[in-house]
Amino acid sequence: MKNNKQNISIGMILMQARTFIALFILTVAFTLLLSNRGINFLSPINLLTVTKHVAITAILAIGMTFVIITGGIDLSVGSIVGLCGMIAGGLIHEGLNLPMFHMTIYYHVWVIIILTLILGTLIGLVNGLVITRFNVAPFIGTLGMMYIARGFANIRSGGATFPNLQGQARLGNTGFPFLGAGKIIGIPVSIWILIIVLAIGIYVAKKTPLGRHIYAIGGNARAARLSGVKVKRITTIVYAFSGFCSAIVGLIIASQLVAAHPATGETYEMSAIAAAVLGGTSLSGGIGTIGGTIIGAFVMGVLGDGLVMMGVSEFWQNVIKGVVIVAAVIFDQMQQQMKARSSVSLTGGETKKGEEAEIA
Amino acid sequence: MKNNKQNISIGMILMQARTFIALFILTVAFTLLLSNRGINFLSPINLLTVTKHVAITAILAIGMTFVIITGGIDLSVGSIVGLCGMIAGGLIHEGLNLPMFHMTIYYHVWVIIILTLILGTLIGLVNGLVITRFNVAPFIGTLGMMYIARGFANIRSGGATFPNLQGQARLGNTGFPFLGAGKIIGIPVSIWILIIVLAIGIYVAKKTPLGRHIYAIGGNARAARLSGVKVKRITTIVYAFSGFCSAIVGLIIASQLVAAHPATGETYEMSAIAAAVLGGTSLSGGIGTIGGTIIGAFVMGVLGDGLVMMGVSEFWQNVIKGVVIVAAVIFDQMQQQMKARSSVSLTGGETKKGEEAEIA
Amino acid sequence: MAKQERDEIILQAKGIYKKYPGTIALSNVDFNVYRGKVNVLVGENGAGKSTLMKILAGVEQPSSGEIFLKSEQCRFFSPNDAADRGISIIYQEMNLFPNLNVSDNIFIAREKIKKGGRVDYDSQEEFTASLMKKLKQDIGPRVLVSSLRIGQQQIVEIAKALAQNAEILIMDEPTSALSTSEVDILFEMIDELKAHGVTIVYISHRLEELLQIGDYITVLRDGRLVTETTMASIDLQWIVKQMVGGEADEIFTGEAHALGDTILECKHIYLPREGEGYSVRDVSFELHAGEILGIYGLVGAGRSELLETLIGEHPEAAGEVYLKGEKIVSSTITGRIRDGFALIPEDRQREGLVPTMSVADNMTLASLFRLAIRGIHLRKRDEQEEVDHLIHEMSLKTAGSAVLVSSLSGGNQQKVVIGKSLLTQPQILLMDEPTRGIDVAAKGEVFSIMNRLAKQGLGIIFVTSEIRELRAISDRILVMSKGAVTGVFPREEASEEALVEASAVGHITTAVREGRN
Amino acid sequence: SGDQEAKSEKKGNTIFIITPSHDNPFFKTEAVAADDEAKKMGYATTVLSHDDDANLQDQQFDTAIAAGALAIIVDNAGADATIGPVRRAKEAGIPSFLIDREINETGLAVSQIVSNNYQGAVIGAEKFVELMGEEGKFVELVGKESDTNAGIRSKGYHEILDQYPALEMVARQSANWSQTEAYEKMESILQANPDIKGVICGNDTMAMGAMAALKAAGMGDVIVVGFDGSNDVRDSILAGDIKATVLQTCAYNARLAVQQADKYIETGSTGAPEKQLTDCVLIDSSNAKKLDNFVLEQ
């Protein structure tokens, strides 16, 4: 066993190393390039800023990772981000208008946050039910939801932005900006949120039966059902969680901008999926780790921020982004092969407790 | 064996029927609703217009269907559309500038068209090679290409549009608008192109070893390999074809607008995938028909145009689009189940990954 | 077993009727399961054995009929229902999670839980380790199932079922991928379970096994109950007769073939294994036209790898291969198939079949270029002719050539794979466990096909773990162990003992053969 | 009277109003104004959004033609890409009236009523220079660089800014008109250039995003200038955050276009030249109060 455990930890590191390495190279590169311009990429505040930006993608990507591990995909996260932002924004800005009673209710910010999270979860739940009960392909089911949610986000305000979400003392709904701008022990709230979601994600994936079952479903749905895994329920839960994560992001962004814009979150689903896949999640299901996903998200984030700080033009940013994404994965593949040659214990497929294989 | 032949053909029809039905319902609905406003949705000219619009999605979706049947996906089609448009536009508008010789070459439109088609095919080829040689996940490989191609489309002109693509007689490069605006026996050229691509697609899928191999790869790559199928080569060909289709669309759009705009084609990949999936193509590979895809494309097209003619607000258009897509598929599922009870030939026709063996 | 009649019936199926689209799998079948006994169920491929078991295990619902557990009527709507009532099953087709490790596979959906709802991996892995010890396998609890060979996977399937310590344990062809030594181990387990009063339902196409461990035997034919009796009262011939219905001629008819000149010659074939060492080590042999060369070995001996190397799946392999005296240059599978090699792979699910395709399309998959006009245009008629001919020749049980191959019974699926390789009109046939999971009659057909092909001058290499077959059908038998050739026996010298001995070279001798006949 | 009948029978037929997505208040106001004006005159209307997709706009023109529209009011999706469709409409006997953005071709549309983006950018830049005190580091946030107006506005800005050597542009990024993108890119730019004094933006949503980022970084005093004159920015100006923006009189233009369309339908001519440039107005704390829904009451 001892012996095993050693192999394993090595395996572990190697396993995520590829993304690490991509991340490492990027960071070093930017640090050097920027230092010429007298900018310290590794300065604490800058790292905090980058992490803050990463948090947006990362939180979505964690929910997405679970979805992808079940063998599904969730294209609606971006729209849910937008819709939840609008709902929260609307409740703060206009309150809940009850014409029949000629009254308008303004909720305390906490209530609004909770309502919004519930909404996001419910939308995810609907995704899950559509997919499991009517067995609609996840791609198409969530694509539909993507259009629907985006539509309602716009309809909520007729396309307008809800501004000035700082709320008003007399309405007792102040404090919303804290989510986006607030700090705890010098660290932005959104990063704390990421840490919490991350912790939950890793715990569920590695430590709980739920996690095992999610991996099992992705590995072989039929066998899972025959083994007594509640495939439909668990799949539904996973989509609900993804919706929940989207709601969180919706709130964070609205709070950062102190305004809610209906187009918020467009194409976020792609970044989330890319982060997950960069992190080693296999789109055919059953394989992936939350840890890898986070690294994937950081690769995307560091790249984005670094290029902006370098002042690279939008167009070249696209090209470089594309190249790096593919390069990172090719890189990965090569390492997989080297690994395969270098050590038997790994080819034998030894795994750490609750750790999944990289290659099916 | 007669029996089976019947089963099959009945099966085929049934299998597409669901999309047919969705299509039918939509068409009837719009015809009625619009007739109130004195518009005849079924007028030949309108049907031609709709078909012309469908052609764009449909041509992409045909290439996409083959890709998806191999178990892959191609997110780069939209960007390839944009890039190819820009390249063609550039060659017509500016010609090929050779500073070292102080000269500029203007090609005949046919040359330009062929060069563009080759370019599109090559980009697709690169996708295929990246995916097969470095075994990068198709999603990530083509996602990278999506960014890269879009970047270059913009870089080509620094974000500007190439106008006046009618060309100039003295440069001998006139005639480009024919693709988009021209008609043959009263039918727009783009529709003829669709018909040709469609015919090729169906023939390859149904009548050739290549087609059979493509299905085999998606159904069980390993078994295909051991049966002597050149998995890598054929997969590569399939992505190249998808790139080819994208190039065609890029040319058609540039020609219709008599201008090439670098942002052209954004999010087209989604419509193409949606059309394929609506048409019964399974994203886990091995299952799908070109015929179904076309119907899927028409569902999307009729929906889009119909809503526009109704003057439905863009926001509600989103909602309705989403609902219809999901509804169409749910509808489908119900029929699949009824069918499963009634005929063998398609049991398991639409199983999710890992459930193929459902009935084994 | 004198008092068997008085044995208590623990599980009873009455008048079970099961209709599938296109097929009636079971009609009015009664089935009795006796407590603490090994209840054997036999029947040809497609007879309905698995279907009946799936019904007992709650996977499928009977179209009509009743089930009594401990003489109390009950219905199982899901595998869980059945499991809760103490019934667990080893499915004929693997039901493992390739992405999870062995211990996770064994405990899925019934994890050991620590406080805080955490999975208790340590005790799970301990248990798994001890289970593997019992099964005399050195498979670590954390080994990924995807990296196991099919034989080892089947062991995991068995372990998974054992771990549920059920009252009634259904085994649907548990030994199809095992070779003698593992089978012996399994039988020890079964005896142990019986001793603890566990009831076993056992399905296999290896009839001699049945004689060895069975207490009661039930025979199905074409979805109907033929008869039920005690194992003591019958012999192998009787079983065959009941299954096939009508007089069964001795099936293991090995006939010596007129050997032509050397068609295939392999010199010093090495296949490096991932990591270090070799899966195939310095293997050299000749194959004559019209010869059937049997290869015997334990699981992991490298037989599959050898065949895979010959079909060109391992370009990294070293060594020379001569076909009719000419050195083979083609390194791709496609090339080798064109050269006249054909492989019937070991694992029909993972390597043989395309589940999303019809029976016909699966059969023609490897011969499309030959069938297509100028290698481009496929004419349905041409394909149909060959397919229909083949279906007839192999007496395939199917609702038609357009049916999805995944809806065929296990054995019939195997026939499809064999058919596919025959359609390529091979000169050399590489058969890796071709008789796995197919019934006596089918086996008989396969053997006669092999004989016929041999007569036509094909060279056939035949890998199996069933010694009786091997000795019956082969002209020569080559034994491998740990990737190397450890013996070559002409048919007359190939005694069972000699083969087993050679196959065990370099192994800690496991075979506890005293237990047998 | 026959003319009267002809008119009334014509009325009730549809005028198509095509603009970019309504999720930008600017275009929404435009569309609403045109719609309102047309309805007042007794026309039926179909309001569409091409979401800056030239091909979608092309298809919407097809639809308008197929539906036999009386006229098309369009804020187009590309100066060149729109020439084709407008020509097709003309050939089908349907007059097009362009608002907000022009096309690079004359003689096709009946009117091109365009607010002068270049002039607007120039006055915006002049105000920016004044606020900056003619010196210091600044950042430019450009719109979607494949949009004509993003280019024109940037040109206009630099026409002025480049005249002041003491003004140093330390970063120029596209935020694709998006508030969120402006926010994140602004944050990153601040990391590279903590000492900036001003940000000049290609439109108001980006200005809002930049302002939010600056305030979050405790740099609320940095000078931010936008473009469009949306209510959100108006409020921000009144709150003393964003310093100035440039109003395009889009509502006015839209109504004008409909009036000319009506005239054209009645009489066959608008009596106005095709190209009509309406000047933009600078909005700052002095006149912000008077601004509402892109209308500056005189």
Ligand SMILES: Nc1ncnc2c1ncn2[C@@H]1O[C@H](COP(=O)(O)OP(=O)(O)OP(=O)(O)O)[C@@H](O)[C@H]1O
């Ligand atoms: N899901 C299904 N759909 C249609 N037909 C089926 C399905 N499952 C089984 N059948 C048919 O039911 C019959 C019995 O199948 P079953 O698998 O029970 O046979 P079996 O006795 O297990 O054969 P084998 O020994 O080869 O496993 C066969 O004709 C098979 O084709």
Ligand SMILES: Nc1ncnc2c1ncn2[C@@H]1O[C@H](COP(=O)(O)OP(=O)(O)OP(=O)(O)O)[C@@H](O)[C@H]1O
């Ligand atoms: N995944 C693997 N990783 C490392 N070695 C392996 C792996 N699978 C098999 N081997 C080794 O390769 C050799 C050949 O194994 P294989 O199972 O093919 O032999 P075999 O005789 O074909 O067994 P079977 O009876 O299952 O066909 C054995 O030494 C085995 O230990």
Ligand SMILES: [Mg+2]
């Ligand atoms: Mg069976």
Ligand SMILES: [Mg+2]
């Ligand atoms: Mg083998």
